[in-house]
Amino acid sequence: MADIRQVSFEIIHRLRDARTCTEVYGELRAAGSRFGYDAFLIGGLPQTEAEGLLDCAMISGWPPGWSQRYHARGYLRQDPVIRRIRVTADPFLWADAPFDKADERAAQVMNEAREFALNDGFCVPFHDLDGTEAGVSFGGDRLTLSEDEKAGLHLVAIYAMSKARAVTQARSRGVERANGHLTDREIECLKWSAAGKSAWDTSQILTISARTVEAHLASAARKLNAVNRVQSIAEAMRRGIIT
Amino acid sequence: MFKLFSGQSGSGNADLMDKVYRFRHDFFVGHLKWEACRKPDGREIDQFDTPHCYHVVGLEKGEVVSYSRLLPTTRPHLQTHLYPEILQGAPSPSGPHIYEWTRCAVAPAKRESSRGGDAVSGPSFTAVAEAAAFLGLEGLLVQTHPILVSRLMSFGWDVDPLALPCTYGDSSILPIYARLAPDTIETHRQTFKLSGPVLDVERIRIPRQPVIDLPSRRSA
Numbered sequence: 167m168a169d170i171r172q173v174s175f176e177i178i179h180r181l182r183d184a185r186t187c188t189e190v191y192g193e194l195r196a197a198g199s200r201f202g203y204d205a206f207l208i209g210g211l212p213q214t215e216a217e218g219l220l221d222c223a224m225i226s227g228w229p230p231g232w233s234q235r236y237h238a239r240g241y242l243r244q245d246p247v248i249r250r251i252r253v254t255a256d257p258f259l260w261a262d263a264p265f266d267k268a269d270e271r272a273a274q275v276m277n278e279a280r281e282f283a284l285n286d287g288f289c290v291p292f293h294d295l296d297g298t299e300a301g302v303s304f305g306g307d308r309l310t311l312s313e314d315e316k317a318g319l320h321l322v323a324i325y326a327m328s329k330a331r332a333v334t335q336a337r338s339r340g341v342e343r344a345n346g347h348l349t350d351r352e353i354e355c356l357k358w359s360a361a362g363k364s365a366w367d368t369s370q371i372l373t374i375s376a377r378t379v380e381a382h383l384a385s386a387a388r389k390l391n392a393v394n395r396v397q398s399i400a401e402a403m404r405r406g407i408i409t
Numbered sequence: 410m411f412k413l414f415s416g417q418s419g420s421g422n423a424d425l426m427d428k429v430y431r432f433r434h435d436f437f438v439g440h441l442k443w444e445a446c447r448k449p450d451g452r453e454i455d456q457f458d459t460p461h462c463y464h465v466v467g468l469e470k471g472e473v474v475s476y477s478r479l480l481p482t483t484r485p486h487l488q489t490h491l492y493p494e495i496l497q498g499a500p501s502p503s504g505p506h507i508y509e510w511t512r513c514a515v516a517p518a519k520r521e522s523s524r525g526g527d528a529v530s531g532p533s534f535t536a537v538a539e540a541a542a543f544l545g546l547e548g549l550l551v552q553t554h555p556i557l558v559s560r561l562m563s564f565g566w567d568v569d570p571l572a573l574p575c576t577y578g579d580s581s582i583l584p585i586y587a588r589l590a591p592d593t594i595e596t597h598r599q600t601f602k603l604s605g606p607v608l609d610v611e612r613i614r615i616p617r618q619p620v621i622d623l624p625s626r627r628s629a
Contacts, residue, residue: 171497171573178570255556256581292559295530317573321583324555328562 173200174318181325187225190329194227194322201311201319203304205229205284208330211251211299212242224330228305232282236275244271251291251301257320260287260305283307288316290323302327348407352386355379357408360399411467411475411536411608413543417460429466430454432473436514457486463508465540465608467515467533475515475533479508479540479549487511488550488584495552495584497572502550502586509550510537510587531601534564538594539608548588555583565596 177197184190194206206227209219219237226233235241242248246265249272250258265272279285287305294300302323311319348356351372358368365383369376383395390405392398402408419426430452437443437453446453457480467475480486482503488496489503519529541549551561555574562568566587574583597603 171499174573175570255554291556293556294563295560314573317575320555320574321570324559324562327559331563 170312170314170318174321177322178325181322181329184329185333187330187333190326190333191225191227194225194326197322198227198304198306201304201309201315201322202306203288203309204306205232205282206302206304208302208326209300211248211301213298215243218242224300224334225326229282229284232279232284235278241275244269245275246272247287247289247303248301251289251299254291255293257288257290257316257323259311260289260303263289279305286310288319290320290327292327300327348386348389348402349382352382352389353402353407355382356386356399356402359383359395360403360408410469411465411532411539413463413465413536413540413608413610415460416458416462416464419464420460425466426464427452428473429464429476432476432516433512433514436476436516437512440517457511459484463540463544465533465536467529467536469529473516474519474529475536476512477510477514477533477537477540478512479510479537479544481505482507482509482550486550488552492552492577495572495575495577495582497575499572501571501584502548504547506545506547507550507586508541508544508546513537513553531597532603532607534561535594535597535601535603536608538564538566538589538597539606539610541589542594543608543610546589548586550584551587552582552584554581558583558585561585561587564600565590565593567593 177193177200180193181190184193190208194208198204198206207223208225209223212218212222218240219233219242222242223233228236236245246263246269247260249265250263260276265276267273284305285307286309287303288309288311289301289303292300292302304319304323354372355368358371359365363371365379366376368379372379383398386402387393387395387398390398390401392401399408414422419429433453434446434448434451438447446455448454457478461481461484463479465477465479466473482489482501483505486509488501488509513533515527515530515533520527537549548567550571551558558568567590569586569588571584571586574581576582598605
């Protein structure tokens with residue numbers, strides 16, 4: 167048996183070099199054959215009632231059918247594994263995520279997971295200084311981990327989460343920088359302006375007042391650091407916000 | 410306000426050091442129940458509190474609200490002399506530019522308000538990063554709960570694991586080497602929405618050690 171510490175450190179070394187979500191996904195997929203898991207998920211816990219799995223997942227290696235059902239049925243709010251993340255700082259087996267046998271909805275999540283060959287699992291919780299929670303969960307048909315393997319997988323989860331956060335934040339920052347926080351309405355007004363329409367023309371097309379169109383264009387100019395409408399359009403085209 | 414001073418300069422500031430040791434006793438013995446550290450006079454001092462260590466102290470209206478201690482790895486420190494077993498036989502970096510971060514504490518009363526991040530914790534972490542940079546360090550050895558390791562990573566430290574997480578006492582512990590990256594301090598400031606330095610290094614004097622080491626990157 168290869169040394170777990172060595173194996174884990176090698177996986178971590180590659181995770182630290184990962185530059186994209188796809189690369190993190192690839193490393194975790196490959197690590198599954200070493201630790202014996204078939205599926206994994208990196209995600210935050212919902213901060214509002216409205217959020218479902220697909221809003222919270224950062225990198226998903228769950229069976230797609232399970233993700234969709236889990237999201238559609240709002241299982242984030244009845245999954246005993248999710249509840250356990252909120253009350254512990256230490257990794258745990260899914261089997262050790264307690265739920266009341268009378269709690270049919272919790273039992274339903276665990277039972278339905280089996281339909282997707284997710285019988286056993288191991289979950290690593292994260293709690294941030296600002297009170298937000300997150301987790302990395304590994305699941306499989308038959309997942310049996312030694313204490314050393316749990317420790318190794320724990321460390322892998324820490325680096326996978328760190329990298330997932332870094333690449334998703336970099337991606338959202340990149341998008342923000344590129345479109346300069348322009349609103350949909352501002353972009354729409356810029357598009358019509360680029361098409362040669364006056365503020366009055368645009369107001370007729372969008373059925374809003376000409377003053378409102380002027381306000382949208384002025385706001386867009388500010389955000390694009392442009393001094394007039396011509397420069398706004400040039401800058402928006404250069405950044406690819408309009409084409 | 411956060412202050413950095415050496416164990417040596419602390420000896421000339423008995424009142425403040427008295428507050429520091431009492432704060433440590435209140436936190437580690439009173440709050441965390443580290444009975445092994447209990448002292449009859451209520452001042453938590455150990456064999457590592459030498460003139461060679463550094464203290465990073467958060468003060469509010471003259472009272473200690475946060476604390477961290479930095480120990481030189483060229484001398485006995487916790488990883489080598491208290492619980493070497495947590496390294497599980499792995500080597501640990503040491504050298505004149507590597508210190509060990511120990512006794513990290515924030516007054517519980519200052520943390521109670523917090524589900525949205527309190528006013529002391531973030532700046533106290535930032536103060537340690539600023540202290541490490543001010544002292545010209547490459548990085549810090551840390552052994553702490555894995556949850557806190559994740560936080561250090563999100564604050565911008567470049568973290569090398571030294572071993573797998575293990576159980577120490579009744580808690581999980583992970584030994585790491587946290588390296589200062591070019592943007593570590595900036596990441597702290599962005600994370601905690603700080604406009605500038607938090608560490609007050611203008612009014613203190615750090616006794617400079619003669620520089621005798623060559624600029625080797627790392628002495629293992």
